[in-house]
Amino acid sequence: MDDSIVFDVLYDGNTLPMVLPINATISILKSTLEAYTGIPINKQMLLNLVNVNEDTTLASMDLSRVEMVQVDESSNNTEAATTTTTTVVAEQNNTTPNNNNVVSPSSNINAININESNNSNSSPSIATPPVNNSSNNNDDENNNIETFSDDDDDAMDGGDYDVSRPYVTSRFATNYFPNSSFDQDSNLSPQALTEFLDQVSYPTFASDYASFGMNLPEPFQGSYKEALNEAKLQGKLVLTYLHSPESEQCVMFCSILEQEKVFEFIMNNYIFYVGTINETAQMLLFNLIPFESYPIVALVANFSSTPRVLELLQGITDGDEFYSKIIHQYTSNMQELDRIKAEEEQKQEERRLVQDQDEAYEESLKADIEKAKKEQQERQRIEQEEQKINDAKQLRLDRINLVPPEPAKGPKSTQIIFKLPDDSKLERRFNSTDTLQTLSDFLHGSGIEIENFQFVTQFPKKVYTGQDFKQTLEESQIHPQSILNVRSNDE
Known part of the structure; x- marks a missing residue:
């Protein structure tokens, strides 16, 4: 509750838990008390506060012993000609750091003088703000109890109000000016x-x-x-x-x-x-x-x-x-410190071993991933090469569609016997007007896996290469028949 203050207000022997904004003033507190108790603001008297001006910010004061009493307005009017002084002995063990960041003990007793006059709304005047006196072990414990002296028992609403009742801490008062005694065996959050x-x-x-x-x-x-x-x-x-x-x-x-x-x-x-x-x-x-x-x-x-x-x-x-x-x-604490240090060193060593194992695993995993990546790339390369070869092979096979149909025997047909590199033979008739390129297309379409052909005649020996493939069979003197040795022009 960083934006709120939580404290108790003692009223008629009961503690009223207050939860107000951090910037709440006396005026807001009184309005809240009126809503809680039904007591009008002009009949409320706040005790044990160093400043009860309406615009005073509550967070600027010690709120550990706030008390409200109800003032009988009719009694104030009856006793207007007399002035009664009520002294409140405040608890000496209040703890409030001052604005100079230095809080020093003091043995002063703080008195709040309440002047009851014709004005029923008069506020108590402050003699001295509360200071810390927790270091004084000789203080009388009675100083921690609130007492009132007033000749008129009817000055307060409810004549049987126990003004000697000590303040009872409520479990709701949790976050504002806690008890200044420090338990060194307690653990901090x-x-x-x-x-x-x-x-x-x-x-x-x-x-x-x-x-x-x-x-x-x-x-x-x-x-x-x-x-x-x-x-x-x-x-x-x-x-x-x-x-x-x-x-x-x-x-x-x-x-x-x-x-x-x-x-x-x-x-x-x-x-x-x-x-x-x-x-x-x-x-x-x-x-x-x-x-x-x-x-x-x-x-x-x-x-x-x-x-x-x-x-x-x-x-x-x-x-x-x-x-x-x-x-x-x-x-x-040296023995405990040595034990903790040894434990931490052991934990550090265990963390180091785990880290080394993790790093080794990461390196192994990284190597496996890299290996798998290379293998995948190699498979893809091989597949691409195979696909490229298959595509090229299919293109060659498709060249058979460029070869005219085989003609019948006659003066315009040429009989060709192909002797292949594996000593196998292919025989077919072609038109005498077909070109040497037609012979190449035929061999490619027949599945002969030679990229660039050359044809060699035996008698007379003559070599035909790609640059000659535009010649017809008749122009190349292969007509009417010939035996051609098929070789690769790339060798």
């Missing part, structure tokens, strides 16, 4: 973590500060998911540093990172990932990892598919203490 850190990646962190003469560890240049995977491969933890350029503490922390022992230990034993946090990213970060102050360092292990925050460090000012913590987390 890998998708939420990686998506957020990828958006705020600061790969030029070291080079930017190098221009100021600072030698800082070089951050990982890929995505956060890639950083987690690289940590597995190298048997390292991921030191995730969230840098706020507007925070003086972050600038001071850079001098800690610059220390030689810190620098060397991070570069040798951690994957160093840096994100830069602006005001917009800060709100997203707070929903992901509740925090109190900058700088923020998360020491993350990727022992399984879900990254785990081993330790969340905030407000780091002591270089030796920071150095001790990163050493402790690395050494205490």
Whole structure:
């Protein structure tokens, strides 16, 4: 629900779940409460908000303890001449990052003064906004309970309203200013973590500060998911540093990172990932990892598919203490890191073997495909050649249609005996006016597989080639009869 805010409003001992647009204002909240409860807007009083102006955006405030009470309008008119002050002691454990990206603890108690006057629609005035005091372990737990003091029991609608009832968290209040206590044994959503850190990646962190003469560890240049995977491969933890350029503490922390022992230990034993946090990213970060102050360092292990925050460090000012913590987390997890590294190396080797097998298979398949392709091409070539030969043969056979019918014996007919290269003979009569080309057409039509013929007479010996084929039998002196040796003119 990136475009909505979800929170509870306590009313008459019950929690009312609210789901409103991210840009919703006090006015919209009051209208929604009127629809839920039937209480008119002019009888609603909102408590534990730092600003109750109608146009104030809800997302700009801590919504973890919002409460509505109903004001008796007639009682306000009756007591118009008197002013009653009601003090609300707000919970000291509220957590709200300020606009300067630095949230620091404070022991101030925040008071909301409600001035009941002739104007029944008067709004409560704010003395001090709520700040984070979760680090003060000596606070009286009673400070976490709301109390009211009012001489007129009828000032609120319903005289038996229990103003000492503690706030009861509802399962519906899920995504806005969660409890700031951080369970370091809990697993973060890998998708939420990686998506957020990828958006705020600061790969030029070291080079930017190098221009100021600072030698800082070089951050990982890929995505956060890639950083987690690289940590597995190298048997390292991921030191995730969230840098706020507007925070003086972050600038001071850079001098800690610059220390030689810190620098060397991070570069040798951690994957160093840096994100830069602006005001917009800060709100997203707070929903992901509740925090109190900058700088923020998360020491993350990727022992399984879900990254785990081993330790969340905030407000780091002591270089030796920071150095001790990163050493402790690395050494205490070294056995597990070595195991993960060995597993990853084994997986890498298995992937390499599978890849080699796949590549060998691909090469073999490629060779088989290439061989089949060549064989197919060869078959096609042979088929084409055979077709070409068959076509040529058919053309020669068709030349028999060019030969005139065999004439009867007579003075105008010529008797020819063909002696073929295989010593076989063909005999036929032709007209004396037929040409030597007619003899060639006859032999082709008879299936004699010689492309270009030549005819040779015995007595007298004479050779007739293609250039003589226009002569008639009579002109070539073959008439009235002759024995012709048939040869190929191409030999």
